[in-house]
Amino acid sequence: MRNAFADELTAMAAEDPRIVLLSGDIGNRLFDTYKRRFPTRFVNCGVAEANMIGVAAGTAMSGLRPIAYTINAFITARCLEQIRVDVCYHKLAVVLVGVGGGLSYASLGGTHHSCEDIAFLRMLPNMTVICPGDPVEVRLAVRAALRHAGPVFLRLGKKGEPVVHEAPPPFTIGRAIVVRPGREVCLLSTGTMLPVAVAAAEALEREGVLAQVVSFHTVKPLDEALLAEVFTRCSVVLTIEEHSVLGGFGGSVAEWVTEQPGLQARLGRVGTTDTFLHEAGEQDHARRRFGLTADAIAHKALGMLEASGARGERGR
C-alpha cells in the first residue's frame, strides 16, 4: 500500500504544484523519486508529529495542499489535539496519511499497534476517514483526498498487501464498493481486511452461503444508502476492521443501526477487542489472536445465520 501511495502521490505532485509532502522522519527511500523531482516541496519534519500537523495547517492556510505522512499510531493519537484544533476546527484541506494501520506493525509491539485511531478521528467535526482496501483503492483514495475540500485521514497498511480489484473501480468518498455479490450475508470490510473478507466469503460459499463483500473504504461519512439496502435485504451483516470493535467502523454502523426502524439484518462486529496485545509475532499472528481470519469470520457469520433462522429455511 505504501508504495502505491508514494507512486500516486508523485504522479499527482507533477500535476498540482500546490502539493507538499511532510514526513515524520519515516519513509526512508520510499519518497526518493518524489524528493528528486520536487525537492523544495518535501519537508522532513523530524520525530515531532504535533509540530508537523501545525506546519501542515499553516501551509494549507496559505493555499498549498499538504500531505502529512508518518506511522499511523503516531499521526493520530500523538497529535490528536493539533488535528482537532489546527486542521478540523479550521476545516483545512490537510491530508493525514498513516502507514501501518491496525496490526500492520504487530512485531514492533503495542506502541506501534493502532486499533483506536478510527475512533479518535471520526469523532472530529469536518474530518473524513478513508481506509482503502487494497493498493488500487490507495491510489484512488489519494486522488480523491487531494481533491477534497476539507481534512482527510487516510489509513494505510504497510507493504505487500494483495491487489483485490482487477481494474480500478469507480471511487467516490463516502460511497462503498461492492466487491463480490451475495445474498443472505453481507461482509462490510474497511481497510486492510478486504482480502480477508473476500477469503471469508469464499469459505462461506463452500458452506453454501452466498456472502456479499463490500469494501467500505470511507468510514466517515458512512454510505447510509448502501447500509439501508444491505440491512433490509440480508439476514446477517458483519463489519470487519483491523481496529477495535469499540468506536471504529463497527461502532459507527452500530450507531447508525440504532436510529433505523424496521431493519431485518442482525449486525455483528469483527475487530480487535478492548485490550492491548503483549506478545511478539507478526501481523498474521496478531490477527489470529483477535479472530481476524477468514475462517473465524466465516464461522461467526454461520453462527449468526443459524441463530437468525434464515439458514434453516433454506433446508440445508
Added chain:
Amino acid sequence: MTVPEMEVLGRRIRGRLIEMSHRARTPHLASTLSCVEILVAAYWEVLALDPRNASAPERDRFILSKGHAATALYVALAYRGFFPEALLDTFAEPGSRLAEQPSPGCVPGLELATGSLGHGLPVGVGMAFAGRLQGLAHRVFVLMSDGECNEGSAWEAALLAPAQRLDRVAAIIDYNKWQATGRSNEIMALHPLREKWEAFGWSSYEVDGHDLKALIDVMAHVPDGSGKPVAIVAHTVKGKGVSFMEDDNNWHYRAPDADQVRRAKAELGLL
C-alpha cells in the same frame, strides 16, 4: 504614527480592555495588558497589511498564539480598521462572533483561532514555509506567552524552523513572568529564555516589551540578515499600566468592578 501617538493609543486600548473585562466579567485581563505595546508596534508600524484587503496573499501574518489575550487582538484589529468598533460591544455576549478566545474567521484579520497553547508557532512555521515556496516575501510574527513556552510543540517548531532556514518567521514572547497559577520561571525552568532560543538556532533578542521604539527596531528588522528565524524575548509586566494590577497574578482571572475601572482609567489619563 509617532511613538508618542502610539503611546496614547496604547492607553486607549488598555482602557477599552479594562471596560470589556468588566462588562463581560471575563478573565485574562492582565495577560492582555502585558502585550499592548507589542500589538501596537505590530499593527501600526511593522506589519505590511491592508485592513481593506485583509486576506491578501502577500500580507504579513500576525498570529496571537496566546489566545487568552484575544480581547487585545480584537481591539487592535477594530481600532486598525479591520471591522467596526461597535462589534467590540458585543464581546462575549451569547451568539456574538467575539468569544473569549477567537474562533476561525470570526473577524477579518484573524489569522488563526487559538486558545490552546503551543499551536501558533507550528502554524506560523508552515505559513513561512509556504511563503517561501510561493515566492512571497511576507513575514510571520507569532506572539506567545511565557507560559506557552511550557508546551513541547512550541519547541518542536523551534527545532524545525532553523533547520529549514525560515528567516521570515519571528517568535515574540510576552515574558510577563507569570503563568496561570505561579511564576513562569519557577513552574518550569524557563530562564535563561533568550539563550534557549539562541541555542535552538534562532537569532534572538531581548527587549523591553513596553518600549515601542525598541520593539519596532527589532520587529522591523525581520528577517535580520542572519538567515535564522528571529526570537524576541519581550520583558513585560503583567497587568501593565494599572498600578494595582501590575505584577499581581490575581488579575489573571479577576475582572474589575466599576470602581476599579474608574480608578484604572484615571491612572491611564482616560477620565
